Amino acid sequence: MPQKLILPMNSVNVNAGYKMPAYTKTWGFRHYGIDLGNPEKKRTIYSPGDGTVIACGLDGETxxxxxxxxxxxxxxxxxxxSGKRTDLACRMFHLDSIAVKVGQTVKQGDILGVYGNTGANTSGPHLHVEFDTDVKYPQYAVxxxxxxxxxxxxxxxxxxDPAKVWYLGQGQTIRDGWxxxxxxxxxxxxxxLSLPRLPENTPVPDYQALYEAQRKKTAAMTLGIREILEKIEQLVQ
Structure with missing residues (x-):
């Protein structure tokens, strides 16, 4: 079923665009994605569409x-x-934590993880996102x-160019990070900064509600584990 991808966060700053000259001049190599941040410092990222996790984890030893x-x-x-219809590989870098695993099917709005400042070529917390039409070798990045x-x-x-892929979902905003x-x-x-917005009647996930639901689920699991440990301690005593 055809789908339209939305931003991985509700509120987004663009810190570096696709193949921008200032990036190449500063870092010495071309930028094949887009660097995003959240102005509200909410770093949880969500799946922009329905897909399958092909790979995830630490790219280096540390x-x-x-x-x-x-x-x-x-x-x-x-x-x-842009009007183009195609399968796309999406690569995301510099996450602090990952909430998915290889082979997992994700739906639009599922929590993928939390972006951060991991990796070598980074000057601060941000999420690097790039899209690729080569889905046969999705892990290969030029x-x-x-x-x-x-x-x-x-x-x-x-x-x-991600700016030719994404749409703005309901309530989503994008601005110049500079x-x-x-x-x-x-x-x-x-x-x-000029992404088209999906029609108002287009169903999109409520990222904040999903975050709160996940937080409550994690808290309940933590409480359950604590109760089990307490019972084990009582039995041992």
Whole structure:
């Protein structure tokens, strides 16, 4: 069934756009994705659509190496806002924690994890997201020097500008992470900030409600484990 992908957070700052010249000049290599942050410091990220987790985990030996914690998901039959319809691989880098596992089917709005500052090439907490039309080899990313545990060295650029993929869901906002200077300074493209919005009657997940439900579920599980441990202690005594 065809699907449209929305942002992985309700409120988003764009800190670096797709293949922007200022990024290349600063870091010495081309940027094949988009760097996002949350202005409210809410770092939980959600699945932008329905897909399957292909790979996830630490890309290096430690959290400070390579691309940090990564997730690779394949989203089938995506209708991009550019009008293109295709299967897409989505790669996310620099997560602090991961809430999914390999082979898991995710629905739009499912919690994927929490973005952070893991990895080597990062100057602060953010989520790097890139889309690729090569779903046969979804872990292969162009622009990296060598293969890691999760992300492998690719040689062909089949990436897609995320600004030509995403839609804004109900209540979602996107803004320049440089307080308006990102476009003029070459870090952010104008089309990064001009995503089309889904019609009001389009059903989209309530990220905050999903977060609260997950938090309550985790709290209940923690309480249950604590009660079991207390009973074991009583039996031992």
């Amino acid at each position: 959290a400070t190496q390579r691309l940090g914690r990564c997730i690779v998901i394949v989203y089938p039959d995506v209708i991009c806002n 622009g990296i020097k060598s293969s890691g545990h999760v992300i492998k060295k690719g040689t062909i650029d089949s990436t897609v 307080d308006g200077d990102g476009v003029t300074s070459g870090w952010v493209a104008q089309n990064d």
